[in-house]
Structure formats: C-alpha cells, structure tokens
Amino acid sequence: MTASLTLHVDYVSQPSRSLVFLCRAIKAPHQEKQLSLVKGEHLNKPFADLNPFKKVPAVQDEDLLILESCSALRYIASKYDAAGTWYPADLKTRCKVDEYLDWQHLNTRAHGVGYYMNKVLLPMMKGSAPDMEVVEKHEKELGRVEELFASYFLGDKPFITGNTPTIADLQAATEFEQPQAAGYTLAKATKEYLERVREAVGAEMYDELHEAPKELAKKALQ
Amino acid sequence: MTASLTLHVDYVSQPSRSLVFLCRAIKAPHQEKQLSLVKGEHLNKPFADLNPFKKVPAVQDEDLLILESCSALRYIASKYDAAGTWYPADLKTRCKVDEYLDWQHLNTRAHGVGYYMNKVLLPMMKGSAPDMEVVEKHEKELGRVEELFASYFLGDKPFITGNTPTIADLQAATEFEQPQAAGYTLAKATKEYLERVREAVGAEMYDELHEAPKELAKKALQ
Numbered sequence: 001m002t003a004s005l006t007l008h009v010d011y012v013s014q015p016s017r018s019l020v021f022l023c024r025a026i027k028a029p030h031q032e033k034q035l036s037l038v039k040g041e042h043l044n045k046p047f048a049d050l051n052p053f054k055k056v057p058a059v060q061d062e063d064l065l066i067l068e069s070c071s072a073l074r075y076i077a078s079k080y081d082a083a084g085t086w087y088p089a090d091l092k093t094r095c096k097v098d099e100y101l102d103w104q105h106l107n108t109r110a111h112g113v114g115y116y117m118n119k120v121l122l123p124m125m126k127g128s129a130p131d132m133e134v135v136e137k138h139e140k141e142l143g144r145v146e147e148l149f150a151s152y153f154l155g156d157k158p159f160i161t162g163n164t165p166t167i168a169d170l171q172a173a174t175e176f177e178q179p180q181a182a183g184y185t186l187a188k189a190t191k192e193y194l195e196r197v198r199e200a201v202g203a204e205m206y207d208e209l210h211e212a213p214k215e216l217a218k219k220a221l222q
Numbered sequence: 223m224t225a226s227l228t229l230h231v232d233y234v235s236q237p238s239r240s241l242v243f244l245c246r247a248i249k250a251p252h253q254e255k256q257l258s259l260v261k262g263e264h265l266n267k268p269f270a271d272l273n274p275f276k277k278v279p280a281v282q283d284e285d286l287l288i289l290e291s292c293s294a295l296r297y298i299a300s301k302y303d304a305a306g307t308w309y310p311a312d313l314k315t316r317c318k319v320d321e322y323l324d325w326q327h328l329n330t331r332a333h334g335v336g337y338y339m340n341k342v343l344l345p346m347m348k349g350s351a352p353d354m355e356v357v358e359k360h361e362k363e364l365g366r367v368e369e370l371f372a373s374y375f376l377g378d379k380p381f382i383t384g385n386t387p388t389i390a391d392l393q394a395a396t397e398f399e400q401p402q403a404a405g406y407t408l409a410k411a412t413k414e415y416l417e418r419v420r421e422a423v424g425a426e427m428y429d430e431l432h433e434a435p436k437e438l439a440k441k442a443l444q
Contacts, residue, residue, distance in 0.1 A: 071320035
C-alpha cells in the first residue's frame, strides 16, 4: 500500500532534510518525491500547480496540503510520533519548541538561506561571482544568531527543551549546517550542538542527507 | 489577586494588539504592561534584561517567558480558551492555523513592518524623509502577499480556517492594518476580510487598539 504521507523535497533545502529526519526517526510511513531546485523544477508544472509558493518542501497527507515546513513538522509529529517526544504535548515545553520555530524564520533561517543562496546558488545560476557585501552581511548576522541561540535557547541544556531533541532542534541543525557547508565557520558551541543532534538522529543518515548542500557548494566554490 | 499572565505590549506593535485581542476575547485574566517603542523603552532596562531580543510583545505566565508572539498566542489559547475555537485541537484545522502563522513571518509581517517602519518610524526617529525606494519595494511585496492571502489562505471562506476566526486571523488582521494606517491602499477583498475580523473581535475594541498606529502615522506624515 502506498503511504498517504508524501514529502516533496530536495535535500539541498534545509527544511526538506528536517522533514525526512523526522519521518525516518519516528518511522512514519511516507514516500519522498525528489525535486531539483537547481534545475528549477519547483518553478514549473506539475509542482508549481500544487504549490503556489513554488518552494520545497511541500507535504501531502490524504487531502491535506501543507506548504510550511514548521507546520508540517508539528503535524507529522502530532500524528505519527507514538512516543510524543518530538513535539511534546506538555504546554510549556511545547511553547518553547514553538518559540524557537517562530524565532528562526527571521534569524537562523533568514541568514542561513541568505548566506548559502548568495555564496552558492545565485552565483551558480547567474554564472557570476558572489556579491560579497551581501554574503558578509549575512555572515555578521549569523554570528549574532549563534550567540542568541547559545545564550537564550540552549543555555546549559543539550537540546532546546532539555535532554531530548525536538522538531525545533531539527530545524536548528539543518539551518546551521547550511552556511557551514558553504564555508562559514561556526562557533565551538554550535558545532558541539550539531554533533549532539547528529548522534540523536543517527550519524549515518545525518551525513547522507547533508551531502547534497556540501556537494553543491563544492561545485560552486571550486 | 494579580493575574499570572502578563503582557508587555505597545499597541503600535501589530502582534501586541493580537495578544490583547485574544486575551480580551477569551476573557483570560491578565495584566498589560505598556511600553513605548517610540521612546525606546524596549531597548533599555528593565525590559532589555527580561528580553534579550529587545522586542515587544513579551509574555510571562508564572515561570514561563515567551518572546515570540505566535508562540504566545498558541500557548494562551491552549491554556485559557475554554471553548477551544481560537486554536482548534483538530489536527488538520490546527495545521492550517500554523501554516498561516509560519508563512506570515516572511510575508505579511516582513512587508507590513517594512512599509510602516520605513514610512513612519525611521523617518520620525531620524528626522528625515522616508527612503521611498525601500517603501515602494515593500508596497509591491504587499500586493503579492494580498493576492496569495486571498487565493490560497482565504479562498471563499470568511476566515482562514472557515467560519470562525482563529489566532491566525488576529495576526493577519493586525498586520494588514499596519501599512493601511500609513497610507497603503489595501485590495477590496482584504478590506472586507478586515471588516469581518473587526466584527468578530468587537468593533469598538478593534478601533480603540488601532488608534495607536494611526495616530503615530498621522503625526509622522503630516
């Protein structure tokens, strides 16, 4: 039987990887439909008809279409995580997961995407050198993001809400890996955090899915 | 007895208004602590010690601090909305509320803030004319945002998830009101939608809380 849960993903995309990590970690029956951002497959039919935002990831479950990755992570964890650890039901813990997911849009994500996009993807697509002024702006902001992440969100805990990783950690890790794949030097605390998430998810799978942004950056920056 | 729930707000801030609307609508016992963004009270002690992001709104409930408005809306509705209509427990409906809340950060919010900030707040603080190139960039993006909002999020429904408003509608309405207060012309469909939210929340309270951004814009643009 075909699983009802379908993920439209490209491993080059940070939240695409988060969704795959979650589904595999909780063994949610699902199928992956691969799409190439570099080939522009997100901009053309049939995907563009499904998704007016023309972005990956996109998720379908029965008649439900979900076009935002944080919403999809919440939904999938709520429905398929029998142990209930990835999006805990406890109101205060859940609120802390949400708080990171809400914060990251204009912080980790905005500048992780900004750095990678301007250093790797745009120069590749345009065949020109990166606009280093823009790259450096994102680099500086990423430093601020790392500091707030370490001091406010982590504190002295291994993961955002304590000793167990949640969907917030998946979004954080995949985002921090992205600029690092393109040459950004992460702080020691961030690197140690990523190592904890890698172990929690499974090092082999973690590395396998992070090959895509690394390979692309290598090609672009050689 | 003092309520445990404290909202640090300035009605000039869109999500500050959303939180006040919600608390009043569900009659959550709460206290409001007013702060002036124009006077820079969010940047100084004692507030800056409480909130390392130095932004309003910030919410406290017992020992819980919440620095992101969407997270605070979810938490307050989950805890204090006895009827459960503002953040419905049904998984698919909840996912659609989340989807709008996740989308708006880089869309309605980014460009609503961008338009108002560059047309009203920055010129006021700097004592200079607005950078109209930046204002027009946000104006154009707001047009795109209105179109996607009408076609994807609303469709032919009165509110984002159907016949009843949710916390997603509060965030949408307060954001769309912001550029309008500074002279942006909303599409007819958006105006009709705002009127529905206004009626649902209570026209008098809606108008009372929207005085602040309107008054400030009037002062700046006169």
